[in-house]
Structures are given as structure tokens and as C-alpha cells.
Amino acid sequence: EVQLVESGGGLVQPGRSLRLSCVASGFSFGDFAMHWVRQAPGKGLEWVAGMSWSSGTTSIDYADSVKGRFTISRDSAKRSLFLQMSSLRAEDTALYYCVKDFCSRTTCSSPTYYYMDVWGKGTMVTVSS
Amino acid sequence: QSVLTQPPSVSGAPGQRVTFSCTGSSSNIGAGYDVHWYQQLPGTAPKLLIYGNSNRPSGVPERFSASKSGTSASLAISGLQAEDEADYYCQSYDTSLSGSVFGGGTKLTVL
Numbered sequence: 001e002v003q004l005v006e007s008g009g010g011l012v013q014p015g016r017s018l019r020l021s022c023v024a025s026g027f028s029f030g031d032f033a034m035h036w037v038r039q040a041p042g043k044g045l046e047w048v049a050g051m052s053w054s055s056g057t058t059s060i061d062y063a064d065s066v067k068g069r070f071t072i073s074r075d076s077a078k079r080s081l082f083l084q085m086s087s088l089r090a091e092d093t094a095l096y097y098c099v100k101d102f103c104s105r106t107t108c109s110s111p112t113y114y115y116m117d118v119w120g121k122g123t124m125v126t127v128s129s
Numbered sequence: 130q131s132v133l134t135q136p137p138s139v140s141g142a143p144g145q146r147v148t149f150s151c152t153g154s155s156s157n158i159g160a161g162y163d164v165h166w167y168q169q170l171p172g173t174a175p176k177l178l179i180y181g182n183s184n185r186p187s188g189v190p191e192r193f194s195a196s197k198s199g200t201s202a203s204l205a206i207s208g209l210q211a212e213d214e215a216d217y218y219c220q221s222y223d224t225s226l227s228g229s230v231f232g233g234g235t236k237l238t239v240l
Contacts, residue, residue: 035229044131044234045167045175045218061228097174111222113229115165115180122174 002026002118004098009123012088020123022081022098030076033101033113036083038094039122048096049083052112053105059112066092088127095122132157133219133232140238141209149204149235151219157230159200162222166195166204169216169234178217179204206237214239 008020020036033052039045049072052059060072071084081098100118108114134152141147151164158164166179177186182197195204202221206213219232 037231044216045169045220045231047220047229047231050228063228064226102180111162111224113222114163115177116167116175116220116229117177117180117186119174119176 004120006123020083131233132230135232156225157223164202
């Protein structure tokens, strides 16, 4: 069964850092583009960051709202995706989803993201003093 | 404010047909990028409903259909059922932002 399980959320003070993790199973994790998508309480979905493959190398993209503060990374050997969040703000409070993209190393060229076919259950991040 | 624009709410009675709109711009839908739709039932993670403008993943009923034209896309549900009550989101790629973009979501109420 294809599955994504997030962890690492919690209550953190403004200005502090937090690292989210996502463990994947049931598919060849290292071959696929992956995303972090968040949803603030009572609000809609917001794409946060993505990692994909472009010409055989890793391509990384961020939403403007988190650029310079968040870092997405992966450890293929551990089948894990990470989101390092720093300089956290109240507006970063949200449920963070780890999401698998349809695009793999060989299926997409430009753009290197397509649709999101597998979602985790999410991990909640609350930024408050 | 979301890059893709969706109406906040839609309602319909059981058995009726409802439609959802998703309006973009020349840097996303209008640039030729495909539109995908997700259904989020209350308290659950989003689920892929339509991909590539009009394709249904395995297991999605034929009652769900979608199309794209110009800078807009639409989702239709026919034979509305109580279990369809959920939030519906459109998603595409934006070349100016170099990333995925979502609509603000439309809440479907089944009367």
C-alpha cells in the first residue's frame, strides 16, 4: 500500500525552528517528485515547497511566503522527506501534508510537477507564544 | 488570496447537477498547464478526484466530470449525493511562480 506518514509537528514560539519528517512506503520514493502542502485552520490548501527531477538533477521550488525560511530535503535511503522551518511566524500555523507527485525522473520534463496523487494525513504546526 | 479563483460555496439538492468553476491566468491555466481537482471530505486529507483536466482516477464515479477552456476549468457532479458534501480544490502549475498553485476551494453543501 502506498503510504505517507508525517511527524514532527507541535507548538513552537515565533522566531523558532521546527523540522518536519515524512516517511514513504509502497513506491520507489527516490524516483518521484514530492511536495509539502499546508492548510491553515479553516482555510484552503497552500503549496509550500516541492522537489522534483530536472535533467537528472534535483530541482527545488518554494512558495514566496516561505522562501528563505523553509528548506525541503530528502533522504532516499531512509525513504524520507523533510521540511526544515525557521523564523516561524504565526501565519505558518497549519496542518502540513506530505504529498507525492505523479512526476518521476522519467515521466515529466517541463514542468516537473503535475498532479498530487498520494497525500499523508498531515502533522499540525502551531506557532504561538 | 489564491492564484486560482474558485467560488466559496455551491449548493444543490440530491440528484441535481452542480458545477464548480476555477479561473486562472496566462501564467497558469491560460499557458496550457493542466488542471487537477481534489475532494476534501470533512476532517480528512485531500484526495485526487480528476487529473489532466478531465481524467478520473480508478475508483472515482462517472458522476464526476471536468473540462478546461482558455484560462478556466470546471468540475461537474451529476446525480448529487449526500456523501459528496465536501470542499473541492482545483490545482495547476504556474510558470511565473515555478510551482504548483491551488484555488481557494469551494464548499459543496447538499441540501
